[in-house]
């Protein structure tokens with residue numbers, strides 16, 4: 172067992188800073204044909220679609236990917252129609268994998284975790300209806316709520332796990348895949364089997380607390396909560412049960428993949444707090460022990476909107492850094508007019524790749540590049556403007572892997588996500604987390620995220636910000652007191668700690684009395700809270716900068732006991748992060764999110780305790796005409812920052 176109790180290992184080439192990923196046609200043609208609709212920017216049912224599909228399977232295409240600098244793709248493998256019916260298309264995948272390998276490109280096979288197509292799969296599993304998920308009213312749970320021809324495997328069915336193990340074995344042994352990537356990780360089933368498993372989970376997890384937490388004599392007739400309800404203790408237990416089932420099955424499948432091939436890459440969704448849809452709750456565990464590579468699927472491709480919002484995927488990358496797993500962002504642009512689209516300009520392409528560089532060298536993504544361009548069998552990367560930007564950026568990252576590989580974060584401010592608050596005080600927690608992150612982003616304060624308590628209960632940033640995390644356990648409170656006792660700082664806002672982790676109100680908050688401590692800053696009210704978007708809810712597509720952002724940023728800067736790791740002066744659309752390179756130098760990464768408005772100037776000064784010699788500078792950038800110099804006062808000035816640059820100091 173390695174770090175985080177993971178079996179097996181990852182391959183040599185698999186490291187933050189060394190992975191350049193592209194979507195490689197991960198849906199099989201039968202998916203498009205059966206759906207009959209546009210999906211992921213692909214009209215796969217069109218009469219011209221086979222031409223594009225042929226292109227994606229051609230040597231010319233594979234060679235082009237290699238030339239661009241791509242070294243990892245995800246392509247089609249198992250969509251849920253069944254191993255028998257999909258065998259022919261899988262044979263095509265096998266040949267494509269061979270071709271990719273000849274060009275030094277690794278391949279993940281796209282797999283569906285729960286979605287199944289009964290119209291095909293019932294040839295193999297005639298009693299499929301016994302092994303799929305059911306809603307509280309006894310109807311089948313359907314993909315997207317209404318996809319009557321897409322049912323969903325039930326996680327408590329042994330047939331489900333046995334089948335997916337065969338999918339994994341076949342992919343790794345016969346198709347030659349370097350790993351598997353899972354989509355469709357959903358679970359909320361009310362069948363008799365799941366109800367019984369849930370009751371046993373309750374007995375195991377809450378023995379002796381039946382009355383204290385639920386007001387019940389026992390769990391023999393306990394009812395799974397039919398809807399999200401933060402105040403319902405049975406909903407809490409039901410939610411934790413579902414996450415536990417998801418975690419358990421993913422861990423089992425992960426272990427199976429590593430037993431088939433010890434360096435197989437296992438990719439799926441990270442535990443991103445997806446709080447913006449009222450009909451969905453979290454299903455992935457807050458842990459990095461069930462995956463090697465995280466798919467941050469979102470609609471937050473970086474850009475500045477017409478009304479001045481800075482939309483970006485920064486928080487997804489930082490959350491994945493927090494769980495110790497590299498993440499590729501599969502993002503689209505959502506215009507205010509609706510729908511979603513691929514990047515259309517070179518500037519948009521550059522930002523979409525550079526953001527992964529800034530925040531730690533996460534796998535550089537090209538989720539859009541292989542979608543169709545026109546109707547004559549081309550893909551979007553063949554468009555000169557977009558393709559040129561893609562190639563120049565990917566080539567730059569290919570040639571500068573050492574800037575990122577083995578690097579460690581230097582930001583000395585942290586944002587604390589309390590698990591219970593995020594799950595059971597959804598809106599309150601989210602508006603404060605999103606707001607304080609946006610404040611730090613747009614005031615150039617590098618920060619890290621804590622997804623719950625560090626394993627050793629020790630925070631390794633000088634300052635921890637706890638933004639209105641209402642639900643908090645005594646263990647968390649104890650850790651924060653220890654942090655302050657060890658000369659760490661805290662910035663606390665709102666009603667942090669006013670409930671326990673079970674959402675029971677406290678007589679006094681868990682951090683009571685800390686407000687008078689010199690290293691603890693209490694901000695009254697919710698000055699960091701983000702306003703709701705047009706849907707009436709906080710949304711990452713509407714990350715409004717709170718009106719009091721400067722005051723909050725100043726409090727954070729003043730609250731860091733040794734000062735910020737780097738002081739930066741720039742406009743509100745410059746993003747900054749700070750990493751120690753493997754060879755011991757300090758790398759300040761800069762992104763100009765407003766690159767369509769032209770280059771900008773940034774002035775920065777690393778903290779003296781970083782021991783970075785500002786007279787020894789190296790500028791690394793894929794852009795033209797960016798320059799750096801050290802002024803007499805010791806500040807470092809970057810001029811002509813077009814989209815991305817790294818200043819390496821020392």
Ligand SMILES: [Zn+2]
Pocket residue numbers: 303304305325326327360361362363364365366
């Ligand atoms: Zn069930």
